[in-house]
Amino acid sequence: MLKVREIVDILDAQVLVGEENLELEIYSGCGADLMSDVMAFVKESVILCTGLVNPQVVRTCEMMDIKVICFVRGKVPGENIVELAREMGITVLTTKHPLFITCGKLYDAGLVGKGVWD
Amino acid sequence: MSNQAITLHYDIDAVDFSAAGEASSGVKRTLNQLGVNPAVVKRIAIAMYEAEINAIIHAGGGAADVEITPERVEVKISDNGPGIPDLEKAMTAGWSTASETVRELGFGAGMGLPNMKRYTDDMKVESKVGEGTVVTLIVNINS
């Protein structure tokens, strides 16, 4: 388990919106650029790490009750994406690390890939 | 929840991809307001979102009709697109005719129809080549 605040530290990430979730506890992670792959695995208390940047990333998280998104490789989403996340109460992070390293660091720090329905 | 059915209708517009998912978002909000179990809401939301996206990326848009009763939610996503020539193939996990452009938008993993099946209690696909497709998704509220 990691708090969002710890994830921010581990990934040297920037919080673009959703400071209110910094104390939230995250148990598992999902790294994907295809949203249907994300939706194939329902997990609880998830962070989604992705290199895809469009509003559908936020929509996918909304449908799945995912509260934290981390955009990788230094990608910074546009204001429309940040705004949608704000509306949905979703925290948006951005890190310089690529997807593989991002997932590796979080796995190393104790997040799992296993979901409740796996 | 009262015993009366609630019906909702949404047009699914394919012109602005950034708006994709607004119908599913609206239904999710309504179900949350009605106090439906969050795990059940999540299953409906995911299945409907996949169907909404399909209507946009494969059929040029369509419509969503939703009926909510105390027992169940029925979502009908209909379009006048090209139809599905081989339904069995389409239902196969990983099978997709999506273009590279669609993949760049984060879709086209070929998991949409399998995901819909997985998250619903009942699912029906009616499709005629050259006429269109109607996908019906049913989730029991007390399941």
Ligand SMILES: Nc1ncnc2c1ncn2[C@@H]1O[C@H](COP(=O)(O)OP(=O)(O)O)[C@@H](O)[C@H]1O
């Ligand atoms: N509404 C639709 N109209 C026409 N073809 C469709 C529709 N929905 C699905 N299909 C066909 O079925 C295939 C599989 O759909 P799906 O499992 O959602 O995967 P994906 O959308 O990622 O391709 C699609 O690639 C497409 O060929």
Ligand SMILES: [Mg+2]
């Ligand atoms: Mg699909």
